[in-house]
Amino acid sequence: MTDKPLADALKDRLSAAAKKVTGSKPEGPALSADSRLARLVSQIAPGQRGPRSWQAGNIQVLGLESLRRQLGPTWDKFASTIHLAIENILSQQLGAKDVYARLGDERYIVIFESNDPHHAAKVMAEVTDHLTTNLLGEGGTEMLQVETVLGQVNASADGDIQFSEHKEEKDPDAGLILPDIGPSNYESVYAPIWNARHQVLSGYAYIPYEKRQNGRERFEHDVLPFDRTSADTLALDLEHLTQAIETMSELYANKFALQLITQVHYDSLETAAAREKIMAVCRKIPSHLRKFMMLQLVGLPEHTPMTTFMQRVSPLKPFFAFLVVRAPSFSSNIRYFRDLSVSAVSYRVPENADQEKILSRVEQLVKEAEGARILLSIEYVPTIEFAKKLKELGVWFITGKAIGEVQDFPRNMRRCTLDELAADRFI
Numbered sequence: 001m002t003d004k005p006l007a008d009a010l011k012d013r014l015s016a017a018a019k020k021v022t023g024s025k026p027e028g029p030a031l032s033a034d035s036r037l038a039r040l041v042s043q044i045a046p047g048q049r050g051p052r053s054w055q056a057g058n059i060q061v062l063g064l065e066s067l068r069r070q071l072g073p074t075w076d077k078f079a080s081t082i083h084l085a086i087e088n089i090l091s092q093q094l095g096a097k098d099v100y101a102r103l104g105d106e107r108y109i110v111i112f113e114s115n116d117p118h119h120a121a122k123v124m125a126e127v128t129d130h131l132t133t134n135l136l137g138e139g140g141t142e143m144l145q146v147e148t149v150l151g152q153v154n155a156s157a158d159g160d161i162q163f164s165e166h167k168e169e170k171d172p173d174a175g176l177i178l179p180d181i182g183p184s185n186y187e188s189v190y191a192p193i194w195n196a197r198h199q200v201l202s203g204y205a206y207i208p209y210e211k212r213q214n215g216r217e218r219f220e221h222d223v224l225p226f227d228r229t230s231a232d233t234l235a236l237d238l239e240h241l242t243q244a245i246e247t248m249s250e251l252y253a254n255k256f257a258l259q260l261i262t263q264v265h266y267d268s269l270e271t272a273a274a275r276e277k278i279m280a281v282c283r284k285i286p287s288h289l290r291k292f293m294m295l296q297l298v299g300l301p302e303h304t305p306m307t308t309f310m311q312r313v314s315p316l317k318p319f320f321a322f323l324v325v326r327a328p329s330f331s332s333n334i335r336y337f338r339d340l341s342v343s344a345v346s347y348r349v350p351e352n353a354d355q356e357k358i359l360s361r362v363e364q365l366v367k368e369a370e371g372a373r374i375l376l377s378i379e380y381v382p383t384i385e386f387a388k389k390l391k392e393l394g395v396w397f398i399t400g401k402a403i404g405e406v407q408d409f410p411r412n413m414r415r416c417t418l419d420e421l422a423a424d425r426f427i
Contacts, residue, residue, distance in 0.1 A: 060124050062086070062108040063145035067136070079105060082135070089130045093123050125318035129287060145276060186210045186223035188243055189406040193261070193377075194398045196391040199417055203259030204410045205296070205399060206244050208236065219406075220298065221265055233299075234268040234277065241281050248289050257413045261294040261324065266301065269312040282319040295320040296346065302328040309340055317341075324377065330361050338372035345369065346377035349400070359389055366394040384422045391418065 064082070068075045086108060090100050097113040112120045190204035210223040224232050244262035251258065269275050285293065297313060317323050322343030330347055337345045347365065349358060362378065369376040381387050381400035390398055403421055 060110045060112070060120050061103075062110065062124065062127070064106045066145065068106055075105075085131065085135050086127075089127050093127055093130075121315045122318040124315075128283065132283075145279075186218075187408075188240065188247070189408060190410045191219075191399055191406045192404040192410075193259075194387075194403045194416075194418075194421065196387075196395050196398050198415075200413060200415050201403075201411070201421075202397075202413055203261060203294075205261045205263075206240075206247060207263065207406075208240055209406055220263060230267045230270055230274070233265045234274050237264050237268040238277060238281060241278070242284075244293070245281070245285055245289070248293055249286070251410070252289060252292065256410065258410055259292050259294055259321065259413075260410075261296050263296045263298050264316070266297060266299040266304075266312070275312060275315070279315060282316060285319050290319055291321050293320050294322055294324060296324040296326060298326045300325060300328055302332065306336075306339060313340075326379070330358065330365075334365060334368035334372050334374060334376075337374060342374060344375035344377055344396070346379050346397075348379045349381055355386055355389075359393065362390060362395065363393050369396075370394075384418055387418055 067082070071078060083102065087100075087102075090108070090110065094100065094110070095113060098110065100108055100110040102108050110120075110124070112123070114120070186208040187210070188206060189209040191207055192201055193203045193205060194200070195202040207220050208223045210218045212218065221228075221233060221236065224236060241262055241264065244260060248260050251260070264278060268278060295316060300309075313323070313325075324344040324346055325337055325340075325342050326346045326348060327337075332347075334345060347362075362376075365376055375396040376394075377397035377399070378390050378395050379399045381390065381398050381402040384402050387398050387400075387402035402418075
């Protein structure tokens with residue numbers, strides 16, 4: 001359905017842009033579905049000999065379907081301006097050996113020479129940011145859809161060209177309707193994060209929290225009912241992510257110096273429809289706030305295929321300073337995360353865990369993390385004594401009651417030792 005005030009404002013911006021956007025008109029008809037890969041591969045490797053392939057994670061699709069629906073019958077009037085602006089910015093942002101092509105009137109396909117999905121997602125985020133700022137306005141954030149197409153383009157010596165897409169199961173939530181979160185009355189609190197290497201209280205995890213009548217505390221997605229569905233989880237993540245953006249904006253305006261980490265559950269990225277809802281919220285993060293916000297992915301199943309992880313998670317990376325992934329368990333291998341361009345990996349200490357076994361395992365993880373150039377974080381550390389041993393082993397970040405109770409309001413970043421944290425319970 002068209003939002004008339006938004007559509008009118010959009011038309012005004014496009015009318016003004018039509019006088020400013022310069023360059024040659026888009027050449028000829030858009031590539032057909034049958035010919036696009038042949039054309040793209042011939043551009044990437046003209047006259048090549050022998051087979052060559054481009055790995056999963058470097059193909060991006062920019063969709064304009066929502067924008068076209070918003071413009072309605074006036075799409076034809078503005079289409080040339082829109083395509084010219086998109087092709088101008090793609091030409092500026094892409095590398096010398098990256099290529100793109102328009103597919104019909106509503107989609108662009110971009111193939112990156114680099115196999116790094118983080119680089120591809122970052123470039124596409126810059127493209128959409130530019131289009132939003134200079135062409136569509138803030139209301140345009142939800143009119144551009146960027147999708148990572150995981151697959152492999154192969155060109156054989158005899159010229160046969162094939163594209164094998166890694167497809168997930170058909171999206172069961174294409175018409176997803178989000179439920180109310182349910183009977184849980186959670187609040188959002190700040191859990192302090194201590195940088196053990198530099199002995200700095202560097203930021204806070206901004207998480208859902210609930211204290212039951214029996215005094216038992218529940219954190220993160222455990223505030224939801226035991227029989228929660230993926231839709232319940234998504235509803236919580238959308239609401240909490242929106243709150244985190246608003247909170248960081250207020251902290252920034254009040255000159256707070258800290259970093260804020262917020263969470264998204266892997267279940268919330270299970271389907272394309274759900275991922276687009278998460279992406280729509282992420283696109284609302286102002287550029288100046290992204291260096292202060294971190295994203296932690298929780299709920300990752302053990303042995304998740306790397307291609308599935310990249311398709312679901314990589315598009316989120318450009319909107320945050322860095323990505324933290326919580327390992328499924330202490331038996332999870334750091335090497336898995338090294339190949340995913342993850343900035344940090346966290347391990348959660350289970351309740352009543354054997355601390356000596358945990359420490360023995362952490363000693364191994366520290367060595368693996370340093371070799372992989374990944375920052376290691378240990379969460380839900382219960383005591384100062386345990387935290388001191390983790391620091392001695394070389395852990396980067398520590399959270400939990402050892403660092404401080406959850407609180408309703410954060411404090412600025414500051415230097416402090418564990419003994420100072422133990423003495424100061426107002427943190």
